[in-house]
Amino acid sequence: MEQLVMVLLFVAFLQNRIMDLRKAVACLCLQSAIIAGACLISGFANGSGLHSVLPGLLTILVKVCLIPYALFRLVGKLTDERELVADINTNYSTALSAFFLMLSYVLVDKMLPGIGDRDIMASSMGLILIGLVLIVMRSRAIMQIIGLMTMENGIYLLGLAMTEGLPTVIELGIFFDVLVAVLVLVILTNRLNVSFMTTDTNVLRRLKG
Amino acid sequence: MQTFIYGMLGLPLVFAFVAISGFFNNSVLHILNRTIATIVGGIFVKMLMQMPPGEVFNSEYFYLDALSIWVLLIVVVLYVASAWVSKSYLVREHKRGYLSRTPKLIGRYYALYHLFILTMMLVLLLKNLGLMWVGIEATTLISALLVSFKFTRSALEATWKYIMVCTVGICLALLGTMILYYAQLTATGTEKALSWLWLSQHGDLLNPSLTKLAFLFIFIGYGTKVGLAPMHTWLPDAYSEAPSLISGLLSGALCTCSLYVLIRNLIIVIPTIGTAFIMDLFFVFAFLTIAIAVPFVVVQRDIKRLLAYSSMENIGIMIVGLGIFSSISVGATLLHMFNHALIKFVLFYIAGTVIQEYQTKNMMRIHGMVQEAPHTATFLLMGMFAILGMPPFGLFFSKFNIIFSLFKDGQYLLGSLMIFLLAGILIGILYHVMRMLCGRAKRKAYADLLDHTDTPFLAVLLIGSIIVGMGLERIPYLNSLLLEASQIVVGGVHI
Numbered sequence: 020m021e022q023l024v025m026v027l028l029f030v031a032f033l034q035n036r037i038m039d040l041r042k043a044v045a046c047l048c049l050q051s052a053i054i055a056g057a058c059l060i061s062g063f064a065n066g067s068g069l070h071s072v073l074p075g076l077l078t079i080l081v082k083v084c085l086i087p088y089a090l091f092r093l094v095g096k097l098t099d100e101r102e103l104v105a106d107i108n109t110n111y112s113t114a115l116s117a118f119f120l121m122l123s124y125v126l127v128d129k130m131l132p133g134i135g136d137r138d139i140m141a142s143s144m145g146l147i148l149i150g151l152v153l154i155v156m157r158s159r160a161i162m163q164i165i166g167l168m169t170m171e172n173g174i175y176l177l178g179l180a181m182t183e184g185l186p187t188v189i190e191l192g193i194f195f196d197v198l199v200a201v202l203v204l205v206i207l208t209n210r211l212n213v214s215f216m217t218t219d220t221n222v223l224r225r226l227k228g
Numbered sequence: 229m230q231t232f233i234y235g236m237l238g239l240p241l242v243f244a245f246v247a248i249s250g251f252f253n254n255s256v257l258h259i260l261n262r263t264i265a266t267i268v269g270g271i272f273v274k275m276l277m278q279m280p281p282g283e284v285f286n287s288e289y290f291y292l293d294a295l296s297i298w299v300l301l302i303v304v305v306l307y308v309a310s311a312w313v314s315k316s317y318l319v320r321e322h323k324r325g326y327l328s329r330t331p332k333l334i335g336r337y338y339a340l341y342h343l344f345i346l347t348m349m350l351v352l353l354l355k356n357l358g359l360m361w362v363g364i365e366a367t368t369l370i371s372a373l374l375v376s377f378k379f380t381r382s383a384l385e386a387t388w389k390y391i392m393v394c395t396v397g398i399c400l401a402l403l404g405t406m407i408l409y410y411a412q413l414t415a416t417g418t419e420k421a422l423s424w425l426w427l428s429q430h431g432d433l434l435n436p437s438l439t440k441l442a443f444l445f446i447f448i449g450y451g452t453k454v455g456l457a458p459m460h461t462w463l464p465d466a467y468s469e470a471p472s473l474i475s476g477l478l479s480g481a482l483c484t485c486s487l488y489v490l491i492r493n494l495i496i497v498i499p500t501i502g503t504a505f506i507m508d509l510f511f512v513f514a515f516l517t518i519a520i521a522v523p524f525v526v527v528q529r530d531i532k533r534l535l536a537y538s539s540m541e542n543i544g545i546m547i548v549g550l551g552i553f554s555s556i557s558v559g560a561t562l563l564h565m566f567n568h569a570l571i572k573f574v575l576f577y578i579a580g581t582v583i584q585e586y587q588t589k590n591m592m593r594i595h596g597m598v599q600e601a602p603h604t605a606t607f608l609l610m611g612m613f614a615i616l617g618m619p620p621f622g623l624f625f626s627k628f629n630i631i632f633s634l635f636k637d638g639q640y641l642l643g644s645l646m647i648f649l650l651a652g653i654l655i656g657i658l659y660h661v662m663r664m665l666c667g668r669a670k671r672k673a674y675a676d677l678l679d680h681t682d683t684p685f686l687a688v689l690l691i692g693s694i695i696v697g698m699g700l701e702r703i704p705y706l707n708s709l710l711l712e713a714s715q716i717v718v719g720g721v722h723i
Contacts, residue, residue, distance in 0.1 A: 130441055147403070154396065163392060170399055178406040182413055185358055185406070186421045192362030193402070196369070200395060203369050207376065207387060214381050223385040226465045228524060228533070 020060060024142045027053045027176075028120070031149050031169065035113045038102040040161050044090045047165045051082035054172050058179060065183055074190050078175075081194050086168065086201045090161060093205050097212060102159050103219050112156040119148035139180040146173030160208040160218040164201065171197055229285050229292075232275045233353055239264050239271075240342040240349075248339035254331060258315040261338055265311030272304045281708040291355030291425060294712035298562055299488045300352045301709075302569045303481045307345050309689055310473055313577060313682040314341070317473055320584050320677060326378045337377060337471070344370045344477065348485045357422045357496075360489050361398070361405055364453060367482055368394045375470040375478075386462075386469035393462040394453055401449020407442035408496070411435050424492055428720055431499040440505070443497045446490070447509065453486040455543050457517040464524070467536035468589070472580020475532060479539045479576065480569035487546060487565065494550065495720055503553045510551030511642065518544035518649045526656035530589045531579045534660060535572065538615055541653050542568045542623075548646065549630040550717075552637055559714035560629035567622035567697060568615075570689045575611040577686065578604060578678075582664075585673045591660050596669030601676040605665050607686055612661045614693060616654050621690070622697025 030050045037043045059075035094100060123144035127137060134140060150170025154163050175193075178185060185193075211218050243264045247257055276297070279285065285292040292300075318334055321327040327334065347370055351363035368391065376387035409422050415433040420426035427434075452459040467475045498506065521540040528534040542564065549561030581604055586594050597605040614621035617628075627650070634643040678686075700707050 130437070147399075151396070154392065160388070167392070167395060167399075170396065174399055174403050174406070177403065178409075181410045182406060185409060186356075189356065189358030189362065189422065192359055196362055196365040199369050200365070200391075203372055204391065207372075207384065207391070210376070210379055210384055211388070214379070214384055220388065223388055225382055226385055226389075226468070228464075228527070 020057065020136075021138060023053055023057050023060070024139055027057075028142050028145065031146055032113060032116060034153065034165070034169065035116055035149070036109050038106070038109070040094045040097070040100045040102070040159065041091070043102075043162060043165055044087055044094060047090070047168055048083055048087040050169065050172060051078065051086070054176055055079045055083055057176060058184075061179055061183060070187060073187060074179075074184055077190070077194050081198050082168070082172070085198060089201060089205050090164065093208055094161065096209065097161075097218060099217070102157060102162055103221075104156070104158050108156055112152050115152050115156070116145070116149045119152065120145035123148060134181075136180045140177065143173045143176035143180060146170070146176065149173070158219050158221045160204075160211055160220055163220060164204050164208070167204075168197075168201070229275070229278065230287060230290070232271050232278075233290055235271050236268050236275075236349060237346060237353070239268055240346040244339040244342045244346070247335045247342070250332070250335055252335075254334050257335060257338055258318075261311050261314065261342075264342070265308050269304055269308040272300065276301075276705070281705065281712045286355070286425065289355055289359070290353050292353065293716060294709050295491070295562075295716045296352050296488070298709055298713045299484055299565070300349065302484055302566050303345070303348050303352065305689075305692075306477060306481050306569055306573050309573065309685050310341075310477060312685050314338075314473055316679075316681040317471075317577070317580060320581075321471075324587075324674070325584060326380075333377075337374075340370060340374050340377070341474070341477075344374060344474075345481075348481055351485050352488060355424055357405055357408070357424055357427070357493065360424075360492065361402055364401075364450070364486060364489055365395070365398050367485065368398060368453070371470075371474070371478060371482060374474045375466045377471055377474070378469070380469075383469040386465035390462040390466040393459065397449050397452025397459055399449070400445050400452075404442045404445025404447075404449055404493075407438060407445065408434075408493075411438040411442060414438075424496070427496045431496045431720070434497075434500050436500045439497050439500045443493065443501060444509075446493045447513075450486050450490040450493070451513060454483055454490065454547075455517075455540055456513045456547065457520040457540070460517065460520070460540055463540060464533045464536040467539065467576075468530055468532040472532070472576050472583070475535070475580075476573035476576035479536070480573045483539065483543060484565050484569055487543075491550065491717055495717060498553075499720065506553065507551045510547050514544040514547035514551060515642070515645065515649075516544075517541070517547070518646070518653075522649055522652040522656065525653055526659075528656070528660065529592055531582060531591050531594075531660075531664075532576070532589060534591070534657065535575055535579055538653065538657065539568075539572060541650070542572075542615075545627060545630055545646075548634065552630075552633050552639075553718065554633050554637065555714050555718045556636075557630055557633035558717045559710055560626045560633065562710055562713055562717075563696070563700070564623065564626035564630065567626055567693045570693045571611060571614045571621070571623060574607070574686050574689050575615060577682070578608050578611055581677050582608065585675065585677050586671065587674070591664055593671060594664045595667040595671070597665045597673070600669045600673040601678075603676050603678040603683065607678060607683070607690075609661065609665060610690055612657060614690060616657060617650070620694050620698055622693035622695075625697040625700075 055078035062071035124141040127141045150166045153166030347366045372391045411434045455463040521537040524537045549557040617623045
């Protein structure tokens, strides 16, 4: 489990450095696969039967297969496949992510003292904050979707570490919501591409006041 | 009872599939839409008759008490009213508006609209806090498709902001819900995970610091969805770009539903956290929300954005009422939810009509409505008086009671501040409305578009707000429902 979390953090930091949309989606896919692995490990450790592996299998189905597939198709429709922000932005966002990771260790020690799995908790908290950094610092619509998914993965991992997973009905609902959210965002990005000829969200600045 | 619930949820779902299938033409869809909404309203009335205000209905997934019935009443009233006026709105848009080239979209509109109402009713019927979260997130996604319904550039921009800000906020609420579940696990074990009833009965067992952390996340999360400053940035954009009927529902019904979920969480955490912390937290956000709304109302040019900022002001007032947490203020808050929903729906509908009449949203280009479009002008004036809290409209009584309980609580400074801010809103809105109504018309209106197909429903909603505000004591059922609901909020559940 600890090794998995280390790889996960590495992937999350890698996400900060990638400017190519296709590679970024692949990176997200890898990140979700690691979450699915963690989910399966914890499922096998805590019980047997379908109930314990179901969340892991669902993660593989929804987050590793369906969502990256939709995002890859979307990238295929775009003409320009690179993030538009300046390269210096990657350095800022990496530095911010590192700071937030430290902050999340401090937060976990302060808020939940003496909890087991300190590293997992802190890194999932870090993952949530890295997702926020990605949403704020990137301007391409797809990059923001990836940030949102990173954040969701972080929350999911935190839930897994803290409570060994929510009840099955709620988890099913959350997976469904995540899937629909990405579908709606993909539709919107498509429309952005048609209406604005770009998926750069910086052009969205007409509505003010 | 279970049958009623399935009926209420099933009928809109079936109709959504029928509408999207494209099997029926638009005139049939208009009729079916009204029929389905009326039947759902009938089922709800039947449900009310079987359930006296003090009773609860409790099954594995559904839970109904006075609080959920009160909010459900708001949603169902708006559902029926919006279904009956939607035909005239859509026909007008079909003739001159954004639907003129694509009449097929009416089917899609109806499908999304019924699904939207369905998810809101689902949120109100559910028992489990986790599932309520799922429902709230589903309302965001479906309403996002409705906000972007026109697919113009500005509608896309509004939707992108709406979905990004709200989903991030709602994700934080999920985090809070998970921490609450962890607190439940450490206190009482895995039994009845996140069941609202169980948690509200065993709220005092939860670990205080964990619960406080959980509630902070939940407050920020659902607060984003309600539209509290500084997470409100999506709100004016989404309200102004959505089709007018949907803006009314977003403001009247969806905000109310999110607030309902926040109240449900509040009931659980109150025994462990205590009211002092809650009061500080709520007051800071509520006064910030009202204060931010004032300047934007005064300098506003877009009529729907004006209404959106007025919604923020009213949300702020409701949050103040919850923060005081006395039985008067909570009762007044629930009453305010009802009145605000009714009046705001009417106002957004009229704003939509004004936009159709003048083909502009810019209030600076609209003058002399009294001469040009007398019916619309009358309703606009009445609606604006109502939303500003002038007697005899219901909002006067709820606003008055909230400010009264603020003073009664000893918060003289905050009470005066609130009156000062509300006066600012009043001046701003009245200035704009009088500019639009009076003066000489420089620009001809297309026609006075309000006619006998929709004015009765608007009048019923306006008068309904007066009746509920003034004569609540004379309507035994509603009065005891409101008392019972505020008792649930203030006193918790002890069965």
